[in-house]
Amino acid sequence: MSEEQIPQRDDELGAAIEGLPVPARPDDFVSALLTRIVAEEEAIADAPPQGFPATQTVLRRWLDGRRVRRLLIAAVAAAALITVGTLFGVSRGPDNTLHFDPDPATAREVIESTLAATGAAESLQGVMVLGGVEDGEFREFERCTFVVNNDGDLARRQVGESSNTGALGFDRVYRVAEHRLRHLATYAQPYTVDSTTHEPDGTTTVDHREGTSVAQEWSQMAAGPPYRAVVDDMLPWVRLRAYLRQLLEGEAPDMREVTVDGRLAWELTTVQNSGNLRDDSSAAQPVTIVVDQETRLPLVYRWLYRGQESPDSLFEDSLFELRFGDYRLGDEIDDDAFKVDVPAGALMLGDEMDPGFEGLDDRSFSEIDFDDQMLMREQIGAVPGLPAWHPQGFGLADATWAARPDVTPVPRGTATLSLAYRRGLDAFYVSAEPTDRSVETAGSWTEGEERYTWRVDKSDPFGKAWGTSLEYRRQHTRGVRLHGGAFDGFVAHLVLDPSVLPHLWVQNDRYTATVSGDLSQIEMIQVAESLGAPWMKE
C-alpha cells in the first residue's frame, strides 16, 4: 500500500489501544450524576425571569457585549464591500467575453483573464491532483482526470498509482447528464475488510472481497448544492472558479511571477479574513492561486484550513493543495467520456441515500415554461420563488424539487427547490426550503460559580447539509440586508470561505434560500433580492 493512502481503520493498532487500562467507573458515579442533575433542574426552575420571551433570550445573548460591536464592524465592512464591489465590479462586453491583456499589470486583471479563458468554453478537460502539505512537502491523496461540458455533464476518473494499489484504491467515475442528475461510481478496486474484525452485531458491513467491484447509482440528485448534487464536491475546479470571482471584489491579492515545472506563472496570494466574528488575526486564512501565464488557467490552488475553533484551541491547521494540468479547452467531448461501464457481477450498493429530487416534469426542461405558475402548481403543488433577475447570459438549465429535502423531512407542498443556471462553464444555483428553526440551538450551564452559554447555529443550509465543520466557515460570513423580494429587510449572509462554494443564505420565518456558485457578491445579492415568495400558496 502506498504511503499516501490512509485506511479507515488500523485494527492492530486499535486493538492495542483498546487493550490499554482505563480506570473503572466509581460505584457512586451515576447516583452522583443524578444528584447533580436534580440540582441543575432546581437551579433552572428557580432562575429569575429573563425579561424576554424564551424565544428571544438566545437572540439577546447573542447580541450582547462584544457581538454587538462585531456586528457593527460587520455592517461597516459589508457597506464597504458593496461600495468597493460597485466601484470595481466586473463589466462584461456584449459578447460576454474578455480578451485578456497579454501583459496584465494587476492581480485583478489576471483573475479576469482566467475567468474569461474558460467562461465561454464548451468543454474543459484536465488532470487534477489533490493533496496536503505536511512539513513543507506535498502529499498526494488522489489524482484524477476530469471533463466537464457546458451542459453540466461531468466525469472524473481516478488515475495513477493510487488507483491500482492498496485497500483504498478504486476507479471512480461520476456522471451527471440528461437533466436528471445521476451519480454513478464504480469501485473497480477492492476494499478488503478482514472478516475476523466483524463485530458480532454485524454492524461492520463493508466486505468487498478482493477483486470485486462496487457500483452505486443515485438518481434523483438535486440540480445543485447545498443538496446532494454532483457539482462542487466532485470537482474543486468549480469551486476555485467561484472563489476566484470573489477575489475580484475587495482587496486585490498580492501577485508575483513564479515558475512551475518550467512554465512562467503568476502566484496570487491573499488572506481570507473573517473580520467580523473574531478579534484576533488567527482567523486569517491564507490562500494561494498560481495561474499559468500562457493559458491563464490555474495550476495550483492552496489554502489553509483553520482547524481551530478558538485562539487557544488545541486543534491544528491543515494546508490543502490542488494541482491542475494537461488542460484541453473547448474540445468536442465524445459521449463516451461520460459513459460508465459497470463490470458484470459488480456489487450494487443500495440507493438509500437517494436525495429524492425530481425534475419538475418528465419532459425536457426546454419545454417547460417556468413562468407558468399554473403549471408549477400542477407539478409541485405550489409556486416556487424563482429569481426574477440573473446576470446576462445565464439561463435556467436544471430544476429539481424534493418533497423531502436532504436533511429535514417536510410534507409535500412545502418542498425544497433546487435550480441550476448556466452560462458556458459558469453556473450558479438557487435553493429554497422551509425554514427549520430547530437547527439553531443554544443553552447554558453552570460550572462552579461561572455560567457558560453556548450557541450552535446551523441555519445555513450548506452547514445543515455538511455538518459541524461549517461552524467555522460561518466565521467567514458577512451580513447584508436585502432590499426587495421575498426576503426584503432580512439580513443575508455571504459565506466567502475558500473551503466551501461561495454562497449567500437568507431566511425569514418561513423560508430559507441560498444563492451560490459563479456569481460576484453583488450578483448574489441581486439574485437574492429578486426571489419571489417561495412556495406561495393560493
Next chain:
Amino acid sequence: MCMVLFLAQMALADGGSVPLIVAIDDGPEAATLFERTGEQATEASASVLAAARARDHAAFATIVEHYDPRLRALAYRLLRDEHGVNDALQDAYVKAYLRLGEFRGDAGLGTWLYRIVYTTCLDHLRAASRRPQPQESGDEAMDDFAEAAVERCDLEALLNELPPEQRVAVILVDAHGMGFAHTAEVLGIPQGTVASRVASARRKLRRALATREQSEGSVTS
C-alpha cells in the same frame, strides 16, 4: 468541503452509504433498550430516548451506563487523570441531559454524546492549561518524560505524548472503530483533517508497536 468529500470518497464512505461504524458492545440485557437503526451501530430505542427527554432520570441513567465505557475511555485518554475524567464526564452528561431536548437525531445519539464529551474534555484541558503548573512538571520535565517514553516504546506513554487532536482521532478511528466521516462529525472538523491526524498518529504509534513486537519476538525465541 471538497477535501472532506474527496477523502470520504477515498474511504468508500461517501454519503454514508457504506456503514462502517461499530461503536458499542451491548450486553444481552441491553438488547431491548438499544437497537440498531439503519447505519447506526446501536442507538437508544425511541422509548428510552423519549423518556430521557421527558426528564426521566432512570432512562437517562440507562443511556449513560450504556455509553459510558467508551466515552470514559476516550475521556481518560484525553485527560489522563482519573479524577478529572469523572469530573469531565459528569459535566458532559449534565450538559447532555439538559440539551437532550435539542437532540434531533440527525446524527446518532452516540455520535452526539461523543461530541459533547470531547468538547467538554477540551474545556477541561484548556482550564487545566491555564492553571499554574508545579515546577517539576514544567516543559523540561515533560521533555524528559517524553524521551523516557520513547525509549521505553511504551504505547500508552506514546499515546499520551500525541497532541490531543491526534490522540482523539486515532482513538476514535482505530480503537473505537469509527470511520472518518463519523469521527469528523464528532470532532467538528473535515474528514481530510481526520485522515491527516490519524496518519500522523499512526506513524508515531507504529514505532512503539513494532519495537514491542520485536521485543516479544526475541523473548519467545
